[in-house]
Amino acid sequence: MARKFFVGGNWKCNGTAEEVKKIVNTLNEAQVTSQDVVEVVVSPPYVFLPLVKSILRPDFHVAAQNCWVKKGGAFTGEVSAEMLVNLDIPWVILGHSERRALLNETNEFVGDKVAYALAQGLKVIACVGETLEQREAGSTMDVVAAQTKAIADRVSNWSNVVIAYEPVWAIGTGKVASPAQAQEVHDELRKWLAKNVSADVAATTRIIYGGSVNGGNCKELGGQADVDGFLVGGASLKPEFIDIIKAAEVKKSA
Numbered sequence: 160m161a162r163k164f165f166v167g168g169n170w171k172c173n174g175t176a177e178e179v180k181k182i183v184n185t186l187n188e189a190q191v192t193s194q195d196v197v198e199v200v201v202s203p204p205y206v207f208l209p210l211v212k213s214i215l216r217p218d219f220h221v222a223a224q225n226c227w228v229k230k231g232g233a234f235t236g237e238v239s240a241e242m243l244v245n246l247d248i249p250w251v252i253l254g255h256s257e258r259r260a261l262l263n264e265t266n267e268f269v270g271d272k273v274a275y276a277l278a279q280g281l282k283v284i285a286c287v288g289e290t291l292e293q294r295e296a297g298s299t300m301d302v303v304a305a306q307t308k309a310i311a312d313r314v315s316n317w318s319n320v321v322i323a324y325e326p327v328w329a330i331g332t333g334k335v336a337s338p339a340q341a342q343e344v345h346d347e348l349r350k351w352l353a354k355n356v357s358a359d360v361a362a363t364t365r366i367i368y369g370g371s372v373n374g375g376n377c378k379e380l381g382g383q384a385d386v387d388g389f390l391v392g393g394a395s396l397k398p399e400f401i402d403i404i405k406a407a408e409v410k411k412s413a
């Protein structure tokens with residue numbers, strides 16, 4: 160089964176209601192590649208999720224940027240997976256490196272969140288990736304494997320999981336991984352899945368790349384055999400996000 164190209168826009172902690180409406184209008188007006196070829200998901204901050212969902216074109220979907228690790232209750236400031244399901248929010252991003260680094264989310268905690276969110280019926284974009292220090296120490300694959308293992312230990316059905324490989328040193332830095340660097344990790348990660356989960360999960364799970372993706376570099380990155388799409392930060396707030404969605408065409412013609 161072919162892996163459908165996937166483009167996610169992670170808006171992070173940005174935007175006013177007016178700005179959000181503007182971004183959505185731009186997306187709504189854009190002529191993009193058919194949804195048979197690409198799946199598009201945008202992830203606004205929580206407070207804008209109902210607004211975005213209500214005005215976004217029906218062929219694009221929304222994702223939350225996080226959710227609580229288990230059933231809701233006395234957890235001030237948190238939003239539960241059940242609440243997202245209740246509002247028909249289909250996707251959630253979990254384990255983003257900003258949360259791992261700034262909010263001390265461990266591999267195990269992220270694994271627990273992924274398992275819980277999937278069990279509630281959410282689809283999950285699970286983020287993994289190494290820091291510059293880890294890359295320079297030659298431990299990229301050990302780090303990425305440990306992050307993925309914490310998920311694999313807790314998840315048996317991978318059909319609703321997209322893995323986002325986002326090297327921390329490439330996020331928001333303008334220092335994009337080269338197509339060869341991205342392909343190398345995606346290939347290793349797929350081999351890891353084949354060995355430790357199953358050949359089927361390795362063949363069907365989409366592994367998308369994130370970190371300084373823009374309208375200029377998306378085609379070459381997307382042309383790599385094991386790059387199944389992108390998780391885009393800064394450029395997803397701009398009209399060039401549409402060019403990034405269109406990079407799915409490189410796979411169609413491949």
Ligand SMILES: O=C(CO)COP(=O)(O)O
Nearest residue numbers: 169330331370371392393
């Ligand atoms: O963190 C990212 C997406 O989740 C990537 O962010 P940038 O595209 O701004 O580097």
